[in-house]
Amino acid sequence: MFDNHRQDYVIQSNDPKGDEGFGKVLGFVICFVLFxxxxxxxxxxxxxxxxxxxxxxxETAAYVASFWPF
Structure with missing residues (x-):
């Protein structure tokens, strides 16, 4: 019905250092919670x-004290 042949693009940024940093932080948080x-x-x-x-x-002291005649 609304087919206007428009193409939608998903822009994905490849940031391996950012992904690595996020993985390290997430791993640290998980280890800290487990600790x-x-x-x-x-x-x-x-x-x-x-x-x-x-x-x-x-209880032991009360039992032993129960034998004292005082």
Missing amino acids: LGALQVAYDAVAGWYDAAVNWGR
């Missing part, structure tokens, strides 16, 4: 171990 995720998992694990150790110590 933050691993840091979060490690923190959660250590915090869980600490809480469990404190709870165990508290």
Whole structure:
């Protein structure tokens, strides 16, 4: 219906250094996010171990104290 034989062109700029830079930045961002995720998992694990150790110590101290006659 609207065929006026006009040709549309897509202009693509070939910038290999720009593409390489974008790839490096994107790779750095991905690695940084993975590092933050691993840091979060490690923190959660250590915090869980600490809480469990404190709870165990508290319960053990209460159990041992229950035998004292005072």
